[in-house]
Amino acid sequence: MKTINFMKHYKLWFAFSGAVILIGIIMMLVNGLNLGIDFTGGTMMQVELTQEVSVQEVKDLITDFNLDPDVVHSGVAKTGVIIKTKQSLDNAKRTEIFNVFKDKYAIESKDFSADQFGPSMGTEIRNRAIISVLIASVFMLIYISIRFETVFGVAAIICLLHDVLFLIAVYAITGRTINSSFIAAVLTIVGYSINDTIVVFDRVRENVKRDRSKDYFSLINTSVTQTMSRTINTSLTTLLVIGALFVFGATSIQEFAFPLLVGVSVGTYSSIFIASPVWAVIRRYIGKNSHYATK
Known part of the structure; x- marks a missing residue:
């Protein structure tokens, strides 16, 4: 060689x-x-939409909240989305976001969950x-x-x-x-x-x-x-x-x-x-x- x-x-x-x-x-x-948010702290929301929705559509839907979110699909069928934001959202703000999804996709409370993370x-x-x-x-x-x-x-x-x-x-x-x-x-x-x-x-x-x-x-x-x-x-x-x-x-x-x-x-x-x-x-x-x- x-x-x-x-x-x-x-x-x-x-x-x-x-x-x-x-x-x-x-x-x-x-x-x-x-x-x-694993390092900065913030809020993670998981929404089951029962249908595949584009990431951009989800971002457009919550654009008024100025979250600057990181949105990814979840599940094998990609019918759910995980929304991560560095902002710490209180219960009132989370409820407002849930209502936006509820009005758009007719989801129920069991389809929406949120967790708070600290730095x-x-x-x-x-x-x-x-x-x-x-x-x-x-x-x-x-x-x-x-x-x-x-x-x-x-x-x-x-x-x-x-x-x-x-x-x-x-x-x-x-x-x-x-x-x-x-x-x-x-x-x-x-x-x-x-x-x-x-x-x-x-x-x-x-x-x-x-x-x-x-x-x-x-x-x-x-x-x-x-x-x-x-x-x-x-x-x-x-x-x-x-x-x-x-x-x-x-x-x-x-x-x-x-x-x-x-x-x-x-x-x-x-x-x-x-x-x-x-x-x-x-x-x-x-x-x-x-x-x-x-x-």
Whole structure:
């Protein structure tokens, strides 16, 4: 198999990722993230209309309330709608909205329900997600350091942070809503991304044992070339399934599938073009020469 020179343009890969993350940070500073009611608090109303009604029609129906709502279908037949607004609506306002639907679609009180959310719920979800990622990162660093070496662990954690920041940047740039599904997707991506990275690192370690005379960058080119087909095939299979969920799934499933699509794609990219070059650069920097130094 002909070895591909992945390291030839490693600075370009670093620049691309850095540019996307930087643009995302700028967008966050200027516009902020589009946080859903899971994080901001607000009201969620679920209405069973007994018929399929377009999202736009529902928005037009309640436009006078100035809710700036997020409306999605619910149910297999899409006869219901879920209306989320960041405004906290009292009982009188909810009753007014119910009467609008009642007059239009002749629904009954059992077809309408509303729940109030406070921002503390979103804060707890966010804090637990951050703690989970930090704990996972620590244990991954310990495991990889024992199984391989500390530099491998550092490179893996940098790659992990890259994937999370890249995904957040995509949401900041596109303005998509960040909710609890996003948090669940991030935690899923963390596990998937590190798996791909370890596969590449395992091959690097094997090649190091075979030939210690090779330059770090040459080792990476050989190792990534050897694992390329496995990485692409695994990721492509996963993306096909997630893509089907995103295209054919209900709106709530699409909210979970989108960050997975982005995350798996970025995780595959970073395992090849970020994690491996980071390891090679660190080893070259701390080594006495351009060859692999044993522990």
